[in-house]
Amino acid sequence: MTADLAVVGAGPAGLAAAVTAAGRGLDVTLLDAAERPGGQIHRHPARGPVPRPVRRLTRRLRGVTHLPAHHVWTVVRDGDTWLLHCVAGPDEAPATVRARAVLLATGAYERQLPFPGWTLPGVVGAGGAQAMLKGGLALPGRRVVVAGSGPLLLAVATTLAAAGARVPALVEAADYTAYARRLPALVRNPGKLAQGALHGGSLLRHTTRLLTRHAVTAAHGTRRVEAVTVARLDADWRPVPGTGRRVPCDVLAVGHGLVPQLELATGLGCATRRTPDGTPAVAVDGRQRTSVPGIWAAGETCGVGGAELARTEGEIAALCVAGDASAALARRRARLRAFADAMAAAHRPRPGWTDWLDDATEVCRCEEVTAGRVRHAVAELGALDARTVKLLTRAGMGWCQGRVCGQAVARLAGEDPAPDRRPLSCPVPLSQLAHLPEAGPEAGPAPEAPAPEAPGAE
Amino acid sequence: MKPAPFSLTFDGRRLTALPGQSIAAALWSAGILAWRTTRHGGAPRGAFCGMGTCYDCLATVNGRPNQRACLLPARPGDTVTTQEGTGHDG
Ligand SMILES: Cc1cc2nc3c(=O)[nH]c(=O)nc-3n(C[C@H](O)[C@H](O)[C@H](O)COP(=O)(O)OP(=O)(O)OC[C@H]3O[C@@H](n4cnc5c(N)ncnc54)[C@H](O)[C@@H]3O)c2cc1C
Numbered sequence: 116m117t118a119d120l121a122v123v124g125a126g127p128a129g130l131a132a133a134v135t136a137a138g139r140g141l142d143v144t145l146l147d148a149a150e151r152p153g154g155q156i157h158r159h160p161a162r163g164p165v166p167r168p169v170r171r172l173t174r175r176l177r178g179v180t181h182l183p184a185h186h187v188w189t190v191v192r193d194g195d196t197w198l199l200h201c202v203a204g205p206d207e208a209p210a211t212v213r214a215r216a217v218l219l220a221t222g223a224y225e226r227q228l229p230f231p232g233w234t235l236p237g238v239v240g241a242g243g244a245q246a247m248l249k250g251g252l253a254l255p256g257r258r259v260v261v262a263g264s265g266p267l268l269l270a271v272a273t274t275l276a277a278a279g280a281r282v283p284a285l286v287e288a289a290d291y292t293a294y295a296r297r298l299p300a301l302v303r304n305p306g307k308l309a310q311g312a313l314h315g316g317s318l319l320r321h322t323t324r325l326l327t328r329h330a331v332t333a334a335h336g337t338r339r340v341e342a343v344t345v346a347r348l349d350a351d352w353r354p355v356p357g358t359g360r361r362v363p364c365d366v367l368a369v370g371h372g373l374v375p376q377l378e379l380a381t382g383l384g385c386a387t388r389r390t391p392d393g394t395p396a397v398a399v400d401g402r403q404r405t406s407v408p409g410i411w412a413a414g415e416t417c418g419v420g421g422a423e424l425a426r427t428e429g430e431i432a433a434l435c436v437a438g439d440a441s442a443a444l445a446r447r448r449a450r451l452r453a454f455a456d457a458m459a460a461a462h463r464p465r466p467g468w469t470d471w472l473d474d475a476t477e478v479c480r481c482e483e484v485t486a487g488r489v490r491h492a493v494a495e496l497g498a499l500d501a502r503t504v505k506l507l508t509r510a511g512m513g514w515c516q517g518r519v520c521g522q523a524v525a526r527l528a529g530e531d532p533a534p535d536r537r538p539l540s541c542p543v544p545l546s547q548l549a550h551l552p553e554a555g556p557e558a559g560p561a562p563e564a565p566a567p568e569a570p571g572a573e
Numbered sequence: 574m575k576p577a578p579f580s581l582t583f584d585g586r587r588l589t590a591l592p593g594q595s596i597a598a599a600l601w602s603a604g605i606l607a608w609r610t611t612r613h614g615g616a617p618r619g620a621f622c623g624m625g626t627c628y629d630c631l632a633t634v635n636g637r638p639n640q641r642a643c644l645l646p647a648r649p650g651d652t653v654t655t656q657e658g659t660g661h662d663g
């Protein structure tokens with residue numbers, strides 16, 4: 116059977132697209148690696164109550180074939196249709212879906228910048244802590260410092276505090292006054308402002324100190340984190356000497372914003388662009404078409420911008436697949452995208468963060484490659500780019516395929532991170548690779564669209 | 574109505590988990606933050622990204638090594654053991 120549209124990812128973007136397309140009479144298949152729909156923001160326990168926005172959408176999923184626990188690891192062209200190859204369920208059984216059009220709504224994952232002690236148990240991703248709390252009702256400790264950069268930290272600190280954790284400090288490397296410089300984008304989004312104020316209010320009640328232009332530059336402990344060093348940063352995110360203070364805690368929840376999940380798109384040869392925080396994202400036109408005909412993309416895989424933007428893009432994409440368009444949706448997209456760009460520019464990591472690293476800091480967690488070895492490869496062995504560093508040190512060659520350290524290794528090699536290009540989107544049992552049809556997509560090199568003028572650049 | 578808790582074991586120790594929790598969430602709830610040692614340095618690791626990206630949370634579950642504890646739903650009677658190194662050298 117051939118679906119009119121296969122949607123990969125059941126977050127806000129994918130759900131909105133599936134519902135909209137089905138409403139237009141299209142035959143839609145919706146796949147997601149997770150067991151439950153909703154994506155990252157609407158994580159919820161398997162047996163617990165389903166969050167209202169998800170309920171509202173899933174109720175309308177009638178007519179949509181929903182395939183949960185299906186991780187799509189590659190998409191290949193087959194005549195004038197697409198084949199989506201998946202591993203399904205806990206037994207990693209092979210499954211294939213055929214469709215005339217494909218929408219990639221694979222979302223984003225958290226950006227991590229290494230620092231001494233970040234491999235200690237108790238140091239966890241901020242988004243991950245949020246996801247484990249929402250999805251598993253689990254807290255890794257009681258006294259949690261939240262640190263890094265980006266608006267997600269506010270949400271994380273609020274959720275943790277509401278769940279009973281004490282959050283002594285929220286440490287933000289950027290400066291919110293950077294938003295003010297881009298006020299025109301802000302005032303068109305009063306809803307965003309209100310949301311920010313709300314977080315601020317509940318945090319104040321929980322006696323959390325908000326420290327902007329500060330960073331956690333080291334975590335301390337032997338078998339687990341016991342304290343962190345918080346230092347003031349200069350404009351380039353270099354720690355100001357003499358400002359380091361020790362803050363005791365039993366958990367550090369850390370993250371530096373989100374980066375789009377691109378593997379399936381780059382595997383298909385879709386063009387990418389750079390968002391104002393220097394991160395590659397799938398390039399799409401005003402109707403969410405990628406550079407590859409028959410492939411659409413929506414949500415944070417096209418650039419991080421929050422759930423409302425993701426939903427809007429999902430609807431636009433679905434309408435386009437159905438041969439329709441909406442001027443109102445296009446206007447809403449433009450307004451939300453402008454805000455997202457302003458935020459991305461404000462929280463763009465500045466190059467001075469590499470001063471947090473001592474030579475013994477592990478940059479690649481999987482292969483246990485230290486900053487010292489990466490620097491040696493660059494300075495002594497003449498590695499001029501992240502690729503060569505990887506070949507010389509194995510940084511980025513472990514289980515996670517460089518998803519965690521890729522950004523950091525690129526910076527240490529003196530470049531901006533390149534678009535993800537992993538052959539497979541998840542480790543696939545070898546037996547399934549053997550059955551892959553040989554004709555792949557015309558996987559020519561994915562062109563990188565000219566970078567838009569980075570508004571944050573001084 | 575609250576769903577009924579059930580039990581599993583970690584390195585022989587009995588833990589209680591709630592239906593719907595991942596293995597990692599069940600371990601965190603019991604105050605356990607590390608369930609793997611690295612191949613080279615033998616350093617302790619547990620869940621880091623919490624969303625299936627980093628592979629730091631690998632555990633041996635019911636004898637099967639290299640399971641991502643943050644994604645794998647906990648089931649009654651599961652036997653979780655600390656994974657040493659690659660998980661394949663016994
Ligand atoms: C860890 C984390 C926590 C977050 N917490 C919050 C929060 O508390 N509040 C907030 O406002 N925002 C939060 N965000 C941001 C929020 O998730 C986004 O704004 C919004 O969910 C984006 O929607 P989306 O549909 O683009 O992607 P997502 O919601 O990320 O959905 C993408 C979906 O695609 C699936 N997927 C990815 N790749 C594949 C594949 N190859 N095969 C099959 N399925 C795949 C994933 O399982 C996921 O369900 C969080 C983000 C992350 C990463």
Ligand code: FES
Pocket residue numbers: 619620621622623624625626627628629630631641642643644
């Ligand atoms: S904690 Fe990162 S994959 Fe499980």
